[in-house]
Amino acid sequence: MKNLIVGAGLSGCALANKIAAELNEDVLIIDKRNHIAGNIYDYKDIETGITVHKYGPHIFHTNNKEVWDFLSQFTKWHPFFFKPNTVIEGNIVTLPFNLKTLYELFPDETAAKIETKLINTYGFGTKISISQLRNNNDTTINFIANYIYENVYKHYTEKQWGTNINDINSSVxxxxxxxxxxxxxxxxxxxxxxxxxxxxxxxxxxxxxxNIEVNLETEFKDINTSDFSRIIYTGSIDELFNYKYGLLPYRSLIFDTMKINKEYFLKSAMTTFPNNYNFTRITEHKYFLDEKASHTIVTFEYPTEYKTDKNERYYPINNEKTLIMYNKYLNEVHKKKNLFVLGRLGNYKYYNMDTIVENAINLFKEKIK
Ligand SMILES: Cc1cc2nc3c(=O)[nH]c(=O)nc-3n(C[C@H](O)[C@H](O)[C@H](O)COP(=O)(O)OP(=O)(O)OC[C@H]3O[C@@H](n4cnc5c(N)ncnc54)[C@H](O)[C@@H]3O)c2cc1C
Known part of the structure; x- marks a missing residue:
């Protein structure tokens, strides 16, 4: 059996390993980029020794022990709790918004009053959504709900998606x-x-x-597929069928990475700027692996429109219309024997890395093994 895997991101590589190691079959894995790892690609800056996440900050987190054990065959880990910050009224405060954030923003007496009300209403240790908070009519809760909505959620979401918050699905x-x-x-x-x-x-x-061969800077359209008995495609599903049902829309990003002659620029690995500037957040890479250097490397992240073949697809725009279009493409996949789609582009869905690996393992167990 000769397998072709399109895309050397986490999805394609996890599956390539399973097929090669457990089935002892040959796998050719291709990618149009000049590097492996897809969007989780990182590299060491030679001058500073700092590891840079090229396509945005990536923190691995999971409750799935099977996924953790699978990945642990290929790496040792640096324990890391992601504790980002956000800037509200010029103050760098903790995010997600929690009881500590209250004391960072308000006089102690006001913070204590809100804290007591929140604990009495929702219980200490709970987690609530901004919609839940905004639906409460109590005056104190209403005040803090509107404050958080305005300062943390509204402008960040509008910048991220380039549209009015009312047009965005509340689940986002x-x-x-x-x-x-x-x-x-x-x-x-x-x-x-x-x-x-x-x-x-x-x-x-x-x-x-x-059993695994990797060909970079190789496009799927340039491959003779008749050489392969199984194809796993992790690129965008609309491209696979030449956009015959239309283009699936995405949101894109511009990453502006720079070296700064300063030991540290910000207080944590990531700081969001909901209310100022055109960028949404700044990532400071040296925090991830606690790398020491006299300089630092930061990335400013600007959301932007996705334009076919001009920039990269990052976030699928999931709604009723795009679901109908996606299902038409999926139907085409199901008509073909031994063609499978996988990953964030193949499934047209935002997935964290752990779900990506879980999906690759499940596809292997259910359809390939
Ligand atoms: C900004 C950002 C931050 C994120 N942060 C986190 C995080 O902190 N934690 C977390 O768990 N997840 C995070 N994620 C999600 C994570 O990036 C994804 O889960 C993961 O990268 C998806 O892997 P994939 O293999 O499906 O896709 P990709 O990594 O995109 O791999 C697909 C590959 O296929 C190649 N390809 C596509 N079409 C073709 C073609 N026609 N021919 C040849 N090659 C092709 C592409 O070049 C690409 O390399 C983040 C995502 C974004 C956008």
Whole structure:
């Protein structure tokens, strides 16, 4: 059996490893980029030794032990709790919004009054959405709900998606919860870490198998598919069928990375700027692996429109219309024997890295093995 995997991102590489190692079959994995690892690609800046996440900050987190154990074959880990900041009225404060954030923004007496009300209403240790908070009619809760909505959610979301917040599905806005506790961690998963030698090294180890061949700077359209008995495609599903049902829309990003002659620029690995500037956030890379250097490297992230073949696809724009279009493409996939789609582009869905690996493992178990 000869397998073709299109895309050397986490999806394609996890599956390539499973097929090569467990089925002892040959795999050719191709990518149009000049590097492996897809969007989790990182590299070491030679001058400073700082590991840079080229396509935005990536923090691995999961509750799935099978996924954790699978990846642990290819890397050791640097334990890392993601504790970002946000800027509100010029103050750098903790994000997600929690009880500590109240004391960073308000006089102690006001913060204590709001804190007591929140704890009495929702219970200490709970997590609530901004919609839940805004639906409460109590005067104190109403005040803090509107304050958080305006300063944390509204302008960030509008910048991120380039549209009015009222046109955005509330599930997107409600993803980031408010913590009625002092838990400043962005994620609460059992396992949270960064690969000790970087994501690219982890992927390199995954591909290091005699049955796997990697061809970079290779487009799917230039491959003779009749040479392969199974094809797994992790690119955008609309491109696979020449956009016959229309273009699936995405939101794109511009990453502006620079070296700064300063030991540290900001207080944590990531700071969001909901209310100022055109960028949404700044990533300071040396925090991820606690790398020491006299300089620092930061990336300013600007959301932008996705234009076919001009820039990269990052976030799928999921709504009723795009779901109908996606299902037409998926139907085409199902008509073909031994063609499978996988990953954030193949499935047209935002997935965290752990779900990406889980999906690759499940596809292997259910359809390939
Ligand atoms: C800004 C940002 C930050 C993120 N941060 C986190 C985080 O902190 N934690 C987390 O868990 N997840 C995070 N994610 C999600 C994470 O990036 C994805 O889960 C993961 O990268 C998806 O892997 P993939 O293999 O499906 O896709 P990709 O990594 O995009 O790989 C697909 C590959 O296919 C190649 N390809 C496409 N079409 C073709 C073609 N026609 N021919 C040849 N090659 C092709 C592409 O070049 C690409 O390399 C983040 C995502 C973004 C956008």
């Amino acid at each position: 806005i409600n993803r980031l919860l408010i913590h009625i506790s002092n838990d400043c961690r962005y994620f609460q998963d059992k396992f949270q870490a960064i690969p000790l030698n970087g994501y690219t090294k982890m992927i390199e180890n995954m591909l290091n198998h005699p």
